[in-house]
Amino acid sequence: MSSVFKALADPTRRHVLELLREGPMTAGKLAEHFEVSKATMSAHFAVLREAGLIASEKDGKSVVYELQMSVLEEALLGFARTFGWKLEEREPSKRRHSRV
């Protein structure tokens, strides 16, 4: 369970989960939404996969990610998102995507 909390603690990873709610996406498509290096994104994906929140599948040369969250984990994401927004309101500067 601690790996789930660790995964949900980061705004970038929460944003990845939000994007995957729309449907499965390749690693490249997901990375386009963030201003971080591919290595950093890979590390974020690894944390999410380790926590069992996403599943990956190879499709030719690209890796496709899809959501694999239980109801409890989705509820936790909702709580984390709410508290995350409050933290971001305190910091009105440009949205920051942290490193792993």
Added chain:
Amino acid sequence: MSKTTSEAIVTVKGTVAGFLGLMAAIMALAVALKFDLIDAAVFRRTVGLVIGAAAVLVGNVLPKVRPLSLLTGSVKRSSAAERFAGWVLVLAGAVYVSAFLFLPIAEARRVSSFAGIVSLLLIAGSWTWLAVSGAQAPKPGAATKSRKLMFSLLLAFFYVFATACIGVFFGLAWWMVVVFWFAYAALTALVESRSITAAGGSTCSRV
């Protein structure tokens, strides 16, 4: 063994253990009732709590198990339907547990049964809509043995949950059992035929 495979085995083992535990708990309660160790009200209340807790647990893991991938290849639509079913079952289970914890037994049976029937109708409606509205054939390889087993266990749980809810209002008529097993057989045949079609399709495209 890959990590995904070992995780799937752990999930299947946990689910099978959960079902056996549920069965053992209800049988132990029935034996205790038979030997007058507990009275009928305690028996009914505890069985209600066990079924409600099972609904919460099954609803919680349902979006993770991805049972609808056996029926359709549209991951986006099937995962939305699975998430909806998961939330509905968790909420119905929570109502079930709360009713048997806090309400008088007669009231608890009515409230919990109503919540259970509404949740099952919502899930059936959502899944029927998914099947009817242009569902794609499932991906080849989606019908893994563990997924098929989880799908069968899920249907068995729906049967237990439905009979527990319907029994309060209507009693359990013999035709309900017959309808369930026919529906179960038809659904299993559909899953099998779809997985054969998906596998056959990929073979034909190579030829």
